[in-house]
Amino acid sequence: MTPGARPMLRLERKDKDSHMTADRIGAIVVGGGLAGTTAARDLAHAGVRTVLVEARDRLGGRTSTQTIAGREVDTGGVYFHWFQSAIWREVTRYELPVVESALLTAARYLVGDADGVAAISPEEFDERQRRALSAFWGDPGYPAALPRPFAPQTDPRLAKLDAMSIEDRFRELGLDAEDERVLRAAFSDYGRPDDTSLGWLLQRMSNAIWSNEAYNALFAVYRLRDGMASLLEAMRHDGGFEVRLSSPVTAIERDDRGATVTLRDGSQLTAPVVVVATPVNVWRSIEFTPALDGPHAAATREGVTIPDVSSMVLHVRGVSEPVVMLSSFGDQPFEIMVTYTLLDDGQLLQAFSVSGRVTCADGHDRIAEALREVLPEAELVDVVGHDWPTDPFALGGWGSLRPGQLTRFIDVLDRPVGPLYFAGADIAPQFSGLLTGAIESGARAARRARLGLTGRTPDGAGGPR
Numbered sequence: 400m401t402p403g404a405r406p407m408l409r410l411e412r413k414d415k416d417s418h419m420t421a422d423r424i425g426a427i428v429v430g431g432g433l434a435g436t437t438a439a440r441d442l443a444h445a446g447v448r449t450v451l452v453e454a455r456d457r458l459g460g461r462t463s464t465q466t467i468a469g470r471e472v473d474t475g476g477v478y479f480h481w482f483q484s485a486i487w488r489e490v491t492r493y494e495l496p497v498v499e500s501a502l503l504t505a506a507r508y509l510v511g512d513a514d515g516v517a518a519i520s521p522e523e524f525d526e527r528q529r530r531a532l533s534a535f536w537g538d539p540g541y542p543a544a545l546p547r548p549f550a551p552q553t554d555p556r557l558a559k560l561d562a563m564s565i566e567d568r569f570r571e572l573g574l575d576a577e578d579e580r581v582l583r584a585a586f587s588d589y590g591r592p593d594d595t596s597l598g599w600l601l602q603r604m605s606n607a608i609w610s611n612e613a614y615n616a617l618f619a620v621y622r623l624r625d626g627m628a629s630l631l632e633a634m635r636h637d638g639g640f641e642v643r644l645s646s647p648v649t650a651i652e653r654d655d656r657g658a659t660v661t662l663r664d665g666s667q668l669t670a671p672v673v674v675v676a677t678p679v680n681v682w683r684s685i686e687f688t689p690a691l692d693g694p695h696a697a698a699t700r701e702g703v704t705i706p707d708v709s710s711m712v713l714h715v716r717g718v719s720e721p722v723v724m725l726s727s728f729g730d731q732p733f734e735i736m737v738t739y740t741l742l743d744d745g746q747l748l749q750a751f752s753v754s755g756r757v758t759c760a761d762g763h764d765r766i767a768e769a770l771r772e773v774l775p776e777a778e779l780v781d782v783v784g785h786d787w788p789t790d791p792f793a794l795g796g797w798g799s800l801r802p803g804q805l806t807r808f809i810d811v812l813d814r815p816v817g818p819l820y821f822a823g824a825d826i827a828p829q830f831s832g833l834l835t836g837a838i839e840s841g842a843r844a845a846r847r848a849r850l851g852l853t854g855r856t857p858d859g860a861g862g863p864r
């Protein structure tokens with residue numbers, strides 16, 4: 400079929416039950432990360448014939464399981480906690496083994512800034528971080544502005560905090576210098592402190608019930624023993640939906656009867672509903688007709704992730720004990736390093752260059768040099784990883800919102816636009832930017848799309864209130 404030709408599989412609205420029949424596509428899901436795979440599985444389980452089209456040759460998107468030193472390791476999204484109910488439900492449903500990370504048990508802690516990297520005892524790190532975090536969110540106005548963490552647009556006072564940056568809050572506080580050094584290092588995964596929304600960070604803290612322990616637990620307590628690929632695999636086998644890999648979508652055209660999706664090879668698929676589960680940053684590389692406008696256009700133009708992150712797992716010798724290194728944003732080649740697994744001949748170290756000062760494309764020698772800047776005794780044996788910003792199907796790393804973006808985008812971008820149902824961690828009302836947010840968002844989009852198929856308007860748009 401030539402691009403633009405009338406599709407064969409168009410479904411007439413009057414044929415309300417035809418999404419249940421075998422020969423017609425009831426729903427198309429664009430993008431097979433956690434959000435899209437969840438949506439496709441849920442739609443298929445509801446009896447809707449569902450086709451998932453994925454640009455890469457694998458499912459998983461910004462999760463990525465690679466092999467190094469004979470081990471499966473994750474170089475994309477990896478950590479979660481059982482209080483993140485959406486992901487935990489999947490992990491328990493498929494009985495996937497989990498392992499604890501070294502973050503909370505490592506005996507050796509290092510904190511970096513522009514002057515270098517210095518050792519600190521875990522007890523001192525914990526005490527300083529605890530004190531600094533409590534001061535950071537200690538304004539009694541904050542919980543009042545976020546009375547319902549799962550529905551961030553509940554109180555208009557949040558807009559004022561969303562207009563502020565993390566740096567603004569540091570300036571207001573005037574913390575003890577050492578406490579601030581520790582907190583800046585702990586916050587490095589948000590990217591530039593002067594370009595990250597304070598309101599959005601506070602929503603993260605409210606998602607962690609304003610508790611230091613729960614906030615730390617959000618990031619690095621549990622991971623899947625066999626990698627995130629094992630979860631995607633389980634969902635796919637359980638799903639009953641059709642998967643088309645290596646099928647980048649170039650255009651999505653909607654009309655009053657549904658939407659037509661054009662693939663790079665020119666072929667087209669049509670269905671009454673389409674779940675768009677690509678990263679927000681990627682929407683700008685897909686031709687939407689009619690064009691996306693308003694907040695959707697603004698979000699993809701501006702980007703809603705930290706722009707530069709290279710993630711790696713390094714096989715190193717010379718460092719035999721579990722180690723945690725955190726550095727303030729941009730001050731060291733790697734901002735985050737955490738022991739992944741101890742080996743007989745050294746260890747696997749998870750490393751994130753959040754500012755992109757060192758990338759996988761730089762090659763072994765530059766990465767080895769960067770590693771020695773942070774851990775002088777470390778010898779690099781091997782490395783696997785991924786540069787997310789230059790990946791055309793990600794165009795950025797994990798979700799992180801700039802000042803003003805929470806108010807304009809969250810609980811807004813996931814509202815249906817005609818037959819299009821947007822999903823993804825980037826736009827999840829709760830736990831945005833995280834694995835669990837992707838699953839929650841995918842499940843919700845599937846339900847809304849199902850309601851759309853039966854001609855009903857999703858009543859609960861915006862989620863629990």
Ligand SMILES: Cc1cc2nc3c(=O)[nH]c(=O)nc-3n(C[C@H](O)[C@H](O)[C@H](O)COP(=O)(O)OP(=O)(O)OC[C@H]3O[C@@H](n4cnc5c(N)ncnc54)[C@H](O)[C@@H]3O)c2cc1C
Nearest residue numbers: 430432433434454460461475476477478648823824833834
């Ligand atoms: C390095 C890194 C570390 C992270 N660590 C953590 C962590 O420890 N804990 C945590 O909770 N979260 C973490 N995250 C965040 C988490 O991984 C993501 O938020 C989540 O995986 C996103 O899922 P998603 O389905 O919304 O999007 P994605 O995973 O990006 O899925 C979107 C899919 O759409 C596909 N696609 C793109 N363009 C097209 C197209 N044109 N046509 C068809 N398909 C297309 C992509 O290939 C992809 O498969 C991390 C992210 C990164 C990058």
